[in-house]
Amino acid sequence: MADESRIAAARSTRSLGWAIVLFLVLPITIVVPVSLTDQRFLSLPQDGLSLRHYVNLVQSAAWLSSVGQSFVIASGATVISVLSGTLCAVGCWRLGSRWSELVRVLMLVPIIVPTIVYALGLYRLWVQLGLLDTYFGVMLAHGVTGIPYVVIIVSTSLANFDPRLEQAARNLGASVPYTLRRVILPSILPGVVSGSIFAFIHSWDELVLVLFIASRAIFTLPRRIWDGINEHLDPTMAAVATALVAVTAILLVLDMRTRRQRSE
Amino acid sequence: MSELRQSVVVQRMVKRYGRVAAVDDVTLEIERGEFVTLLGPSGSGKTTILMAIAGFVQPTSGDILLDGRAITRLPPERRNFGMVFQGYALFPHMTVFENVAFALRARGRPGEEVQRKVVEALDLVQLSPYAQRLPRQLSGGQQQRVALARALVFTPHLLLLDEPLSALDKKLRADLQLELKALHERVGLTFLYVTHDQDEALSMSDRVAILREGKLVQFGRPRELYERPATRFVADFLGKSNFIAGTAQGGDGGTLAYSAGGLTLRQAVAGAPPAPGAPILVALRPEKIAVVADTPPDTANAVAGRIAQWSYSGTHFQLLVDTPAVGRMIATVPAWRCRIEPATGATVHLGWDPDATVIVAEDASADSPH
Structure with missing residues (x-):
C-alpha cells in the first residue's frame, strides 16, 4: 500500500514537472510553425509550409539593418560589461572585506531595480549627456545593466580559485598586473566566457531601455519586433523570433560546454 | 663582512587578528645557509611567521630584517624569496616547464637564459623528462619537486617551505626528507621550514624553533631540544x-x-x-x-x-x-x-x-x- 501511494506521488510529481517544462517551452516553440505559415498574417500554416517569410527577412533592408545594429550594440555592451564586471569581481575578491561585499551587492542593483525605473533614470541622464539615440548610448546602457551577470558568474569562478596561486605568482616576482594576466585570468577564463555570453544575450534581447533611449537612428531587433506587432502582423516577425531563439540556444549550448570544460 | 651577518632576523614580531595574538613577540635569528624549522601544533603561529617573511602578512609590530636591512614593508614580489607552498600551488594551466620558467619570465629574462636555467633546475630535481606535462599529470612527489625547482630557479635569497610533505604518504615522505636535506647541502641556501611533524623537524634541521600559542618556547639544535627540553610542552611535543x-x-x-x-x-x-x-x-x-x-x-x-x-x-x-x-x-x-x-x-x-x-x-x- 505504502509503495503504491509512493509510486502515485512520484507519478504526480513527474507530471507536474513535465507540465512546467511544457509551459516554459511551448510559447517558444509556437513561433516556429507560425514562421513557416503560408499566410500573409500571423497565423498557423493552413495549406502548407512556406519559407517565404525567411526569404523576406534576408531580403528586407530594415530587418537586416536591425540585426546588424543589435549585433554591434550587443558586442560593444559585452565588452563594457565583461571588462568592468571582471575587474570588479577580481577587486572585491582580493580585498575580501565587508566593503567589497557592499560593492558586490551594489553591482547587482541593475537587476534588482525594475527595468522601467532604471530606464526612466537613464533617459533623464542621457538627455543631459547627449547620448539619446546613439550607438554608444545604448551600448553603455546595456553594458552597465549587463555587469551583474558578469560579476555573479566571475565571482563564483573566483570562489573556486586557490588564493595560494596568486601568492605563488607574487612570490615568484610577478607584479599584480602580471599575476592578473598570466595566472588569475587564465584560471577564471571559463567564468569570464560564460559571463560574456550572458551579457551578450542580455543586450541582444533587451527592449525596455531601448524604447526609452532610442528613437529614429537606433532600431534594434527587439524594438523592430515590438513595432511590427503594434503596427502590422507581419509573419516575418515569427521568422525573426525563431532566429533569435536559435542564436540564444546556440550561445547557451556554448556556455554549457565551457562550464563542462571548467569542471573537468 | 656580510658573511658574518645574520641572514634573516624576525625582530619582536607581533601579529594580532582582532584581540587574538597569532604571533606574540617572537624574535628569531637565522644564519646564512642554515636549515631552520618552525615547529608547533596548529594555531601556534608558525605559518603566520613564514607568511610575514614571505610578505603576505603584515606584522602588527616588529620587523623582518634581511642582512640587517628591514624588508617589513617590501611587497612579496620584490623580496626574491623562493617558496614551496602547502599543496604546492603549481599553476594548473601551465606545463611543468612554464611553471618553472614563470619567475624568470616575470623578471623579463631573455629566452635563451630562461631555457638554460629551467633545464638546469629540472635536472636538479630529476624531472627533465616531464617538462611538457601538466601538473595534474604528475604524482604528488613529482609535483613537490616541480614546486622546488620553481622556487630555486631564480637563485632566491632563501627558501621558505610550508609543510611541503604533509600531503604525501609516509614512505615517500621519508625519502623526500633525505632528498631535501641533500638538496640543502648542495645549494647551500638558507632553508626555513614549517611543519607540525616532529620527526621531520628533528631529522632535517640544523636548528628547530618550537612555538606554542604564538610564542617562541625554545630555539636550538635538535639534539639539545630533545635531550634538554626547557618546558613540559617541549618535552611532550618533541617525542x-x-x-x-x-x-x-x-x-x-x-x-x-x-x-x-x-x-x-x-x-x-x-x-x-x-x-x-x-x-x-x-x-x-x-x-x-x-x-x-x-x-x-x-x-x-x-x-x-x-x-x-x-x-x-x-x-x-x-x-x-x-x-x-x-x-x-x-x-x-x-x-x-x-x-x-x-x-x-x-x-x-x-x-x-x-x-x-x-x-x-x-x-x-x-x-x-x-
Whole structure:
C-alpha cells in the first residue's frame, strides 16, 4: 500500500514537472510553425509550409539593418560589461572585506531595480549627456545593466580559485598586473566566457531601455519586433523570433560546454 | 663582512587578528645557509611567521630584517624569496616547464637564459623528462619537486617551505626528507621550514624553533631540544615523555634528591640546585628507562609497577606501567633480546640514572585561569 501511494506521488510529481517544462517551452516553440505559415498574417500554416517569410527577412533592408545594429550594440555592451564586471569581481575578491561585499551587492542593483525605473533614470541622464539615440548610448546602457551577470558568474569562478596561486605568482616576482594576466585570468577564463555570453544575450534581447533611449537612428531587433506587432502582423516577425531563439540556444549550448570544460 | 651577518632576523614580531595574538613577540635569528624549522601544533603561529617573511602578512609590530636591512614593508614580489607552498600551488594551466620558467619570465629574462636555467633546475630535481606535462599529470612527489625547482630557479635569497610533505604518504615522505636535506647541502641556501611533524623537524634541521600559542618556547639544535627540553610542552611535543612532579630536598655533588610519591629520587643538576621545598617537574624519556622483571635494578632510581597495557612495533615494545608511587609511566624497550616477557598484569621494576631525567618548567598558558 505504502509503495503504491509512493509510486502515485512520484507519478504526480513527474507530471507536474513535465507540465512546467511544457509551459516554459511551448510559447517558444509556437513561433516556429507560425514562421513557416503560408499566410500573409500571423497565423498557423493552413495549406502548407512556406519559407517565404525567411526569404523576406534576408531580403528586407530594415530587418537586416536591425540585426546588424543589435549585433554591434550587443558586442560593444559585452565588452563594457565583461571588462568592468571582471575587474570588479577580481577587486572585491582580493580585498575580501565587508566593503567589497557592499560593492558586490551594489553591482547587482541593475537587476534588482525594475527595468522601467532604471530606464526612466537613464533617459533623464542621457538627455543631459547627449547620448539619446546613439550607438554608444545604448551600448553603455546595456553594458552597465549587463555587469551583474558578469560579476555573479566571475565571482563564483573566483570562489573556486586557490588564493595560494596568486601568492605563488607574487612570490615568484610577478607584479599584480602580471599575476592578473598570466595566472588569475587564465584560471577564471571559463567564468569570464560564460559571463560574456550572458551579457551578450542580455543586450541582444533587451527592449525596455531601448524604447526609452532610442528613437529614429537606433532600431534594434527587439524594438523592430515590438513595432511590427503594434503596427502590422507581419509573419516575418515569427521568422525573426525563431532566429533569435536559435542564436540564444546556440550561445547557451556554448556556455554549457565551457562550464563542462571548467569542471573537468 | 656580510658573511658574518645574520641572514634573516624576525625582530619582536607581533601579529594580532582582532584581540587574538597569532604571533606574540617572537624574535628569531637565522644564519646564512642554515636549515631552520618552525615547529608547533596548529594555531601556534608558525605559518603566520613564514607568511610575514614571505610578505603576505603584515606584522602588527616588529620587523623582518634581511642582512640587517628591514624588508617589513617590501611587497612579496620584490623580496626574491623562493617558496614551496602547502599543496604546492603549481599553476594548473601551465606545463611543468612554464611553471618553472614563470619567475624568470616575470623578471623579463631573455629566452635563451630562461631555457638554460629551467633545464638546469629540472635536472636538479630529476624531472627533465616531464617538462611538457601538466601538473595534474604528475604524482604528488613529482609535483613537490616541480614546486622546488620553481622556487630555486631564480637563485632566491632563501627558501621558505610550508609543510611541503604533509600531503604525501609516509614512505615517500621519508625519502623526500633525505632528498631535501641533500638538496640543502648542495645549494647551500638558507632553508626555513614549517611543519607540525616532529620527526621531520628533528631529522632535517640544523636548528628547530618550537612555538606554542604564538610564542617562541625554545630555539636550538635538535639534539639539545630533545635531550634538554626547557618546558613540559617541549618535552611532550618533541617525542614522548613521562613527567614526575616532586619536591626538592637537597643537593650534593651535582645531584639533587627530591621526593615524589613517598620515594626519594635523584636528579643530576648542572648549576645551583633548586632550594629545598621547591616544587619541581622532571621529564623522563620512555627509552631511557631500564625495565627488569625480578629484582629491583641497581640504578639510582627504581620504581615498581604492573604492566597495564603493552604493544609491539617491530623494533621495540611499548609498555604502560602503573606504579603506586609516580602513576602511569610509558617505557619502551628494544624488542631484540628483550629481557622481559611483556604480559598484562606482570610486575616489573623501572630504573633510571640521575642524568636520564631533566628538570623542565611548567608552561605559562594564556588561557588557563591561574
